[in-house]
Amino acid sequence: MLVRRIEQNEIVAVLDIVWDVFMQYEAPDYSKEGIETFQNSVINNNDYLNSITMYGAYEDSNIVGVIATRNSGNHIALFFVDGKYHRKGIGRKLFEVVLKNSTANEITVNSSPYAVEVYHRLGFIDSDTEQVTDGMRYTPMTYVK
Template structure:
């Protein structure tokens, strides 16, 4: 497995992976409106270009991504192909994305599916589950002393 930062030209692959995993694993976390909200985000070139995206590859196949913004202080996208879940790829992606980052805190709006995973990385809930524009999520944070 190879993990590296994606070039902007590879963001289309990241978008396709994100949408596929989002619609397969997060079905309880969005309404029809929420799916449209998510699509508006991932298909907005300007918003996507604000992200730094790392990808995990099995041979040449993109199997996972993590996208951060605001100099790494917020995780906007984090998806692993379900065929590769529970194999440590998410943790390796997270560790690679933050290997050269010095941040006080990292925030994420987690799907219900991923709350346990984020807790395993040291994140804690800052509020109960919320809903915005048809998307359900749990706000979480990881403080620097836990990185």
């Protein structure tokens, strides 16, 4: 399993996996408004995509997982692993790249309901209760190095 920074010419494949995993695992917990917010603020937003640093996990030449950060690597903006590869350590390998490249002692994330337990297993703690903004449900969480 190779984990490396995603190149600009790979963005379409990255967005395909992000959208597919989102629709399978995240969307069932969101309202129609939340799904549209995600689509418009992430998938169809070039300014946003240009503001984040993305890393991919590859099996052979196929991308099977994505993690993206902003704020100098100190906030996880996206974290998606193809369902066929869940519970195989790929998410942990992606997170290790974030830890290596983070510039602060804390890493934050706004976790979807589906991913809260994943983040807990990585060592994150809830920093607030679940919130909803524009239909997007999330729990603010923090990891202290």
